[in-house]
Ligand code: CTP
């Protein structure tokens with residue numbers, strides 16, 4: 001690329017030697033190309049983790065003068081970024097430009113002296129700030145929002161959009177993880193890593209799932225993965241000489257046993273010593289053993305797993321699909337929100353669809369368009385190079401990591417057409433005989449009699465929707481058909497012509513029992529809650545007509 005730019009420049013200027021200004025221009029162009037280059041998943045994770053390691057979390061009193069606080073902290077080094085947020089009180093995230101600043105701050109901080117309770121002396125990166133004169137302080141901080149807005153407010157915002165496409169973009173803007181929320185997720189993992197490192201120095205804790213796969217919405221759980229594989233990586237195996245030194249280690253009967261033991265002690269440690277970690281539950285007999293806890297200071301519900309490298313790979317795969325074409329995220333976001341609103345998904349595990357299954361269904365649908373919006377997993381595997389090769393427990397998890405090697409799609413369908421088509425497609429999918437397979441990008445014969453079969457992209461003998469029962473699938477199919485119908489019926493409507501929630505807003509209305517019957521009798525028969533919402537939307541539009549027309 002450098003040579004290309006250089007040659008273009010030379011032929012343009014007709015000169016054999018670059019003048020200083022020309023060289024600067026070439027460099028600027030290269031810089032621009034560099035910044036527009038899409039980051040690979042591991043580059044993104046590395047950058048975020050490094051940023052988190054230079055950051056601290058502070059619980060602050062209600063009234064806090066921002067400038068004074070920053071000036072105070074600057075004694076320990078330059079601050080590159082900071083923000084405030086509310087979660088069981090006011091908190092601040094401070095990012096220093098250098099890690100050493102944190103050590104300097106830790107040296108200047110005290111372990112509190114408890115009067116009725118005994119503090120466990122653990123020097124973490126989670127601090128508590130006290131004011132010497134609390135009475136004469138004024139607060140001037142602005143809090144960044146970390147939770148999703150009320151449903152009624154989302155529907156109002158969608159009603160004011162100009163088209164379904166506009167509604168989908170509005171929904172993403174309102175609900176997607178903010179820059180601050182992503183930082184806070186990485187920082188929380190990094191704080192837990194410090195605790196786990198007491199047992200396993202140089203272990204890493206990385207976020208996975210919806211925190212990193214580009215489909216996360218505000219309020220989603222924080223899936224964490226304790227990676228012990230990195231511990232052995234730095235040791236260079238010396239083969240010369242007559243001796244080979246190994247660590248003396250404790251052996252256990254199986255890998256699962258080891259995972260359970262490790263998570264068991266770390267869970268215990270979080271429960272006893274983890275600042276801000278509450279409601280710790282050790283769920284060690286699950287298929288994938290985990291420690292579930294609430295990190296009160298950040299407000300995240302956390303699921304810590306270990307030995308779960310395949311889940312990290314599927315997060316990377318979703319990241320690739322989500323970054324490839326803006327329609328993937330737009331569609332997955334809309335479908336995930338729709339399913340949550342219609343109680344097709346839940347935060348409690350059960351016999352319903354999960355967000356992961358729904359996202360795979362969206363990917364499959366987009367692979368099936370003509371021409372396809374995104375390639376099959378097998379095509380991504382064919383684009384992989386040597387360093388992308390990845391085999392985990394005999395499962396081939398190889399696919400290309402460099403996004404720039406994937407050709408953009410020739411499909412030009414709009415996202416609102418795709419949303420309507422998604423519902424139509426799955427409203428009529430032969431779930432009784434076909435399975436969903438994103439590896440091939442084609443449906444296959446179903447290998448067993450589960451109501452819905454979605455092949456796990458990497459552990460290909462597993463069905464990721466094995467938990468879903470017949471009645472949940474029926475509800476999904478019924479609601480998909482009804483939603484396709486609503487979108488078609490609403491075609492051409494917008495905030496200018498409609499006095500009722502329309503397009504995506506109509507799909508996100510709380511589920512009304514016997515909706516179809518209500519429809520036959522006339523669209524006006526909605527529940528009390530929906531009526532109230534409609535009235536408030538109408539009242540606002542008569543108050544200030546400009547407020548309801550988004551330009
Ligand atoms: N996962 C998997 N197989 C499953 C369920 C989950 O491989 N049957 C992996 C996926 O990589 C998924 C991650 O575990 O992204 C986290 O699972 P979960 O928290 O259930 O899904 P999220 O994608 O994080 O979505 P949510 O917003 O509902 O948390």
Ligand code: MG
Nearest residue numbers: 209210221223
């Ligand atoms: Mg999750």
